[in-house]
Amino acid sequence: MSTVSVSRPTFSPIHRLGALVLDRVESVGDFSLFAIGVLGQLVSGRPRRRVLLETMYVVGVGSIPVVVVTGVFIGMVLAVQGYDSFHHLGMETRIGSVINVSLVKELGPVLAATMLAGRVGSAMAAELGTMRVTQQIDAIRALGANPVGQLVVPRFPGLLPVDSRFDHRGRHRRDCRWLAVFDAGPGRQQPLLLGPQPPLL
Template sequence: MAVVSLPAPQNGSSPTTPVHRVGEQAFDIVADIGDVALFSALTLAWLVRRRTRWSVLIPNFYAIGVMSVPVVAITGTFIGMVLAVQAHSQFAMMGLATRLGSVINISLVKELGPVLAATMLAGRVGSAMSAELGTMRVTEQIDALTALGTNPIHYLVVPRFLACFLLIPLLTLMADFMGVIGGAVVSTQLMMVDSFAYWQHSREYVGGLDLFAGVFKSFFFGAAIALISCHRGFHSKAGAEGVGKAATEAFVYSFIAILFLDFTIGIAWNAVYKAIWPQSAGLL
């Protein structure tokens, strides 16, 4: 039986077979996940170890929270309007146009509001944080902080983490509110759905737990955005290309994390809900 030999590496370089390349990529992915986990653990350790000054928190709260209100409000409004336009024809064919409010509003408060608010935050804030910290890494400002005796994670990462973690629920509520208003205006004013029936069915099918489910998920989204974006910035490579790549990776990885967390938390939430209220299992 013939033996197939693999090409040997030349000049001390690593093997270039497909199997080796897949192995290297898998190893790099595992190493990156471990590095992010260690970075997150250090951030949480400094969060509880030392109190962060308000003079550092307030500028981050303003840049991350206040400056994100317009884009989140506009996004939420148009999502509600688009849902109303797309769903009305299908519901009207079945004679269920008055139930349009329940579908639009429960979709907004449980899924679309939190996910889109987090996505807008990742695009507007996550990339900016990564680029800012990446520039500080390239220009050795982070090394200068370490030389001066200041922990860079406590000084740079913790305030950004707190701003994202604490303010994204408020941005989620803003997106929910604007989406509900946008959907109601289009449904009742353009599609001529009865206003009383629209809000009556919304009240019957959308409860406080549905709103809490979306806000609860947003805490995890904000934490993931802050940790991933700051980690990419801290490990940015030299040059403008490295900073740009770090900003791009921050948004892409944050978006993947948002979708993954939305899926896993949704499954866990439904399991807990069914365990507490078994009679509602068929309604989820």
């Protein structure tokens, strides 16, 4: 009884590299088309008010506890770790200024953006994934509506004003509370950051 040998295709490293590059280019192209479609419908259409307000509430109000707790713990860690170094130099009073600059102005916005991206992005991805599994997106498409215009476009404008406003108000309030509670006024901050300043009069 004769056996028939089947030749298996062999893929060289060049073929695998080409397939990887094509896959990445296809992903970038799909995302670009998706972004262009969202921006086009955002300009031509009008988002639904209910979904817009709901998105602004979830992104803004719902993310405040996470951002505040993260900022508090990061600030405490910086204070504890930096105290020894400043103590050896006799500059314990400057630790507040350093934390104010490093956390409130530099590290705080990065942490806030990371927390918002992780929390809000995962929540929206889980919601859209559930709708995909339960065939709700197919139902929207079967009714003749565009799923992007119904699910993505109303949420997109709710993210931008809340994120920028949240970051601005967060900086302003933390600066004001720092100045009031810790007496970190301009007389303490400016000589360290900008050098001795001449009097105004």
